[in-house]
Structure formats: C-alpha cells, structure tokens
Amino acid sequence: MTSTTPVSETDSLRTPSSTRFTETIRRAVADGLLSEEQPVAGFLDADGVRDSVAALHDAFAAVPGVRVLHTFAAKAASLVPVLRLLADCGMGCEVASPGELRLAVEAGFAPAKIVLDSPAKTRDELRLALYLGVAVNADSFSELRRIGELRSTGSASVIGLRINPQVGGGSIGAMSTATPTSKFGVALGDPGVRKQVVEAFAERPWLTRLHAHVGSQGCPLELIAEGIAETYRLAEEINESVGTQQITGIDIGGGLPVNFDDDDVRPSFTDYVAALRAEVPGLFDGRYALVTEFGRSLLAKNGFIGARVEYTKDAGGRRIALTHAGAQIATRTVFMPDAWPLRVGAFDAEGRPRTGPPMVQDVAGPCCFAGDVVAHARELPELREGDFVVLYDTGAYYFSTHWAYNSLPRPAVYGFVDDPGGGGVRFAPVRDAQSLDSVAAESGLGHAAALVGLSAGATHEKQ
Template sequence: MIPSSATVPPGQARPPADRVADVVRHAVHAGLLGESQPVAGFVDADGVRDSVAALQDAFAGTPQVLHTFAAKAASLIPVLRLLADCGMGCEVASPGELRIALDAGFAPSQIVFDSPAKTREEIRQALVLGVALNADSFAELRRIDELRPEDSASVIGLRVNPQVGTGSIGAMSTATATSKFGVALRDPGVREDIVRAFAERPWLTRLHAHVGSQGCPLELIAAGIAETYRLAEDVNSALGTRRITSLDIGGGLPVNFADDGVRPTFAAYVAALRAAVPGLFDGRYALVTEFGRSLLAKNGFIGALVEYTKDAGGRRIAITHAGAQVATRTVLMPDSWPLRVGTFDPGGRPKDGPRLAQDIAGPCCFAGDVVAHARELPELREGDIVVLYDTGAYYFSTPWSYNSLPRPAVYGFTISQGGAVRLAPVRQAESLDDIAAASGLAYADSLRELHDDQSLRDGSPIVLKDLR
C-alpha cells in the first residue's frame, strides 16, 4: 500500500467527490488505472463501515434483529468479510453465493438462503449446515418435508408475496400480482393454505417478504411488511400459539443516484415502518433484514480510460473501457439507472473548463453500449479518465462477459484524516489465460473428435465420460 501526498486538515472529513479525486489520482500514479489497466472498480472501506453503522443505529433498541447483506449486490469475498467484521449476516440466493459467504467467514447461523429455484441438493446442504431457509413455494416446503433432518438447526420460513403493487421499475418490483417470487397472498384460498402449512409443520417458524428495491417508495415497502405482519398475527391467532416467531422483512431501500446525498436514509425507512406497523418493533418477533444496494452503491465507483474521442452527427463521443460489461443495467435501461459521470485528466486531476455535450460509450460491440447520452461535461480527450459514481453495488462486482471482456480489477481504499490514501486488492483483473480457460480451452478438440469417433461411422452406441 502506497500513501498519497494529498492532505486535509486534521479532523476534517473529505467530501465524497474529493475522496474519489484523491483515489483516482493515487490509482493513476500507482499504475492501477491507465493504459495498462484501462478499467477498475474501487470500494470505500470506510464508507461501508459508516453505512453499516447507520443501519445498526436506525434499528437501535430493537430487541432481536439480524441484519444480513444481500451477497448478489457485491459478490466479492473481501467485501463480504469486511461486512462480517462489522456484525452483518449474509443473504444468499445460489450455491455460489453460499460458498463465498462461508469463505468470507459468516457463520451458517448468520446466513439466510433465498432462491425461487433451490434444488434438492442445495436444500439438503443448507439444512445440514444449519443455514436459514426461506421456502419460495408450497412445493419447496414439501421438498423440505422430505429432506429435513430431525436435528437440523436451520430456521425455516415461507416467503409470501403481499401483492401490494409495483414501483417505478417493474423489473425491480417483487410484490406485483404475478411476481415469480413467494406465495401469492391475495389469491383465492392461499391465506387458508398458509395457515394449514404452519399447522402441519412445527418447525416452520418464519415469514419472509420482500417488496422490491430501486423504484419502490418507502410507503410501498412498508405496506408489504404490514401485510406480512398481519398475516403472522392471523396465523398465530388461528393456531392458538406463537408458531411464527420471526419476520424476514427483506431489504430494498432505494438509492439516490442524482447526487452525493444519501436518501432515503435507514432512519427514514425505520420511521416509515414504525408508522405503518407499530407492533413490529416491540420484540414479539425477531427481525431479519436483507439490504444490499443501499449499503454499497455509494461506497464504490468505476474508473475507466478514454481510449478515443470522435464526432458523429454533431455529437462528441468518448470511447471508454467502461460500458455494458460493468454497467449492464445502465446501458440497457438508461432512464431507470442513470449514472453520474466525473472527468479527470491523464494525471488523475479533476477536469474543468467549458462543457460540451458528449456521449460516454463503452467497448462492447453493439450500438447501444453507451452509459451516458449527451452529458454536459468538460471536453474529454484521449488518455483522460472517466468515473462512474455510485457503482459499488451490482456494477463492477458482477460484470457481464460480453465480447469476452475481462473482469476488471477491484481495489478497496481508505483515506486517513491527514489525507493519505491506502489501496488494497479485492480482485485481480481477469487475464487472457483465464478467459481462454473459461471458454473451454481444455476441450478445444472435443467437437472435432466427435466426428472422428469410429462409433459414429458404424452406428455403435456412444457413452461420453468425464463430462463433469
């Protein structure tokens, strides 16, 4: 780790934009961003700690609450380990996410497994480990009936879809009438089926609901949680016992991408819940949360080299190395996922001067690979650096392999009160050898050899071996 020469007066925190500028300059000087490494992601370790603290503070005084981080938002083991050190649990939605959560150091009892497509083997593994499971359907509950060991320590819940409606981004709304997630609570007869499911399974003790995330207002999220709370009360009343003892209320706090401000805050989220569901915090139900984007988005950014600039149809276009492979949602749904763009010179210093309408395009070989359209920015030139802000969640951590573009390197950073920047590796850049291996290099001749096999010519049956 190489400290930078940037300094600020002791005791004064650097504003977010200044922190990014310090890191960009340091990364350029260290050779971590530029011609030899034209795109990289950066995670603010101090910011992550601060965001977790804000979440914990918002729920202070709540008797029993487990805050889990949605691993899909930043599936990087060093980031997950930092979150574990901050007292977080982990929400996973695949065997891969379960593996990296365990490798990151989360205890099985602090992990919640959500997925609408869990296989029998995945369910069996979770039950043996003692990982909490939220069944997504009655069919999955029946599988758990078959697979659950009597001594399993797993807390098991049922995910319900409260069907309270959609936010402004349909694809991010999971409580619509026809959502693929959960048991549709308002469909005819389903409420009675839910009561029966709990009556038949003494080990079923949790309800889970998640309304959605980006584009879902606090009122909609609170309405979904209120429906789930009322269902828990009804089930317990119908059974004459406190069968449901915990509620997994999901996550989904939207992120402000318009500026540096954090809004809504976790405190505003809790205030909305207290207004809609006053009994949620009285301790009768243990709570689980599953926040992801709201903890990481503003604590990361992408830096990318401007390789060329050109003019077309009266528009300036900057061709950079950050496009759909690291900003997939923004490229495919620009109105729903707009990103702010920062501009820096080849030395990593913020650019200034007259502004020009420019497209910020990526390296992918399709016409729509543009992360910002007609954006008024200081004029960009070859060798400059652009920054895509608020990309700490879902962007560089889970890149798209379009055009066999490599996964970018990722670095974590801290900045001392004196302004010293320290960088640490989070993930190495993918090499060309890595790409070739993932593309089947070890089996390069396999298809050709199929046609050379004698059995193809004489009609003999074929048994393929060693395919796994």
C-alpha cells in the same frame, strides 16, 4: 464497527462521494491502478462501508427492545473480501445460489447468520443448507414439502415461507417483486392461498418465520412498508390460529432505494425505520425477531468505476468518448438508462478533475453494439484521449457482477481508505484483473477439439 453517532448526524457529516473520491482517483492513476495497461477498475471505500453498516445498525437500535439480524444481500457484491469486511462489521449474509452460499462460508459468516433464498433451490442445495444449519426461506408450497422430506429432526436451520403480499410494483418493473404475477413467493391474495398458508404452518411446527420482499430500486418507502405490514398481519393471524406464537421471526427483506441523482444519501435507514414504525408499530414491540437483507443501499455510494478514455470522435455533431467501461460492467445502465442513470466525472491523464467549458458528450463503452453507451448527451469538460472518466455510485452490483460480452475480461477491484497521517490513500486488492488465459479457459479451451472429433463415425468407433 459500532457507532455511537445518531444516524442523522452520521449521514449529514459524511463527505459527498464526488468530493471525497477526488484524491483517491489521483492516487489510483499515480500508482498505476488506472493506466493504459489497466484501463478500467472498480474501487470501494472500506471506511464508507463501515459507516453505512453503522448507520443501519444505529437506525434499528434507536427502537428499544427490537432484535434484528442484519444480513447483506451477497448478489450486490459477490466478492469474498467485501463479504469478509461486512462480516467483520457484524453483518449476516443473504444468499440466493450455491455459489453465493459458498462465498458466504468462505468469507467467514457463521451458518446461523446466513439466510438462503431463491425460487429454484435444488434438493442438493437444500440438503447442504440444512446440514450446515443455514436459515432457509421456502419460496413455494412445493419447496416447503421438499424441505419437510429432507429436514432431520432437531435441524438447526430456521425455516421460513416467503409470501408475495401483492401490494403492487414500483417504477422499475424488473425490480418489483410484489406484483400480482411475480415469480417470487406464495401469492397471498390469490383465491384460497391465505388459508393454505395458515394450514401449512399449522401442519409444520418447525416452520417459524415469514419472509417478504417488495422490491428494491424504484420502490418507494410507502410501498415497502405496506408489504411488510401485510406480512405482519399474516403472522398475527397464523399465531392466533395455531394458538401459540409459532412464528417468532419476520424476514422483512431489503430494498431501500438509492439516490443516483446527487451525493445525498436518501432515503436513509432512519427514514426506513420511521416509515415502518408509522405503518406497522407492532413489528417493533419485541415479540418478533427481525431479519433484513439490504445490499445496494449499503455499498452503492461507497464505490466508483474508473475508466480510461481510449479515443474521442465526433459523429452527427456529437462528441463521443470511447472508454473501457460499458455494458460489461454497467449492464443495467446501458440497457435501461432512464431507470439506472449514473453520474459521470471527468478527469485528466494525471487523475485530476478536468476543467474547462462544458461540452455535450456521450460516454461509450468497448462492447461491439451500438447501444453500449453509459451516459448520453452529458455536459462535461471536453474529454481527450488518455483522460479518465469516473462512474459514481457503482459500489453495488456494477464491478462485482460482470457480463462477459465480447469476452471482455473482468476488471480489477481495489478497496481503499483515507489515511491522512500515512500518505493520503491506502489501497488493497479485492480482485485481480482477469487474465486472457482465464478468459480462454472459461471459454472451453480445455475441450478445444471436442466438437471436431464429435462425428457419427468417431462415436461409432468408440462404441
């Protein structure tokens, strides 16, 4: 989808998620998508995703002459229907595992619009990527040598080298990938490494791209821009050293942080482009093709999780609402609540906004450990058994990246669009709820007797 509306206007006209999802929640309850039988589900606004993609494209299109391949980081929503929607919007796909590569191919992305990252690619994974013509970013000098051994003359794969600009970390250490000791990329500031990078390009005319990714949530725009500027300076240095423009593209990663505090979309893609233009204007002069790898910033505010309140109880003077949304789908929030806080909405048994005086309450999940709490001491209208809670801004990672603790099944996921002329809200299944048969099969049911029969005597007899 291509938008002709300037991104600043697009952002300002978008209805806040906590308002625009109200009717969706009511309809989901009315249609049985949230119920006693299906007590938790994820929901994704398809039109909202299209708007976010349009905002990204518009922000870069505002710079004349810039060439960009926008890829979506598959890890942010590893669901084939979501990936196919993004492909239909003109996106490429960034993948970081054999599984994600398979999903990207199944979703219909052309190999030329797929980029393979990850710090531990196997030879088989590299062979497949090179066979398909997928772009590959080597994460180390060792991997670069391996690619050289496997790559055939005339391969369609664009090959890049990921560097770590070592510009520092943001407020969430686990999400910062440009720290001095990060596991990602070639540590550019270490003694002698910059010279090694220049030599690596001089020895490999087929090596034509540089890649850097500073981090994501918790990394301010200034830090991201600083890392990209360092990558640009390195590209200029390499091209000058080899005497030609061997590096023709720069993969600038993604990492635009998401505002989880309220409905506002900030920073915007326009803010991101403005920060880059201020820090490194030469990046946009048309000499380098750019690649982006955004994920969370495209989907987070376009999705939510709905969960039924199974019970309420009081403990130590605190009301606790026990729901079916816990660490299995909000893992980061449960284990790092200060870094990954979520806004919570309270709805009654009919899916209507719950009203009444605020009460301090915890919203807890179903996992069997004490820390499984998604919201601590929140002031909400009193929640009751059979009500529903909504976790906002969870369109990326949360319901698509399930943790199988307690063998809890993966929840169903639905896409939706507002359809005022045809009934209000239309839903479409994205992923079915996982069955208990599937849970049992994944736990090794087909090998149930394997360990019972594994004994010294049984092994000897077989020999």
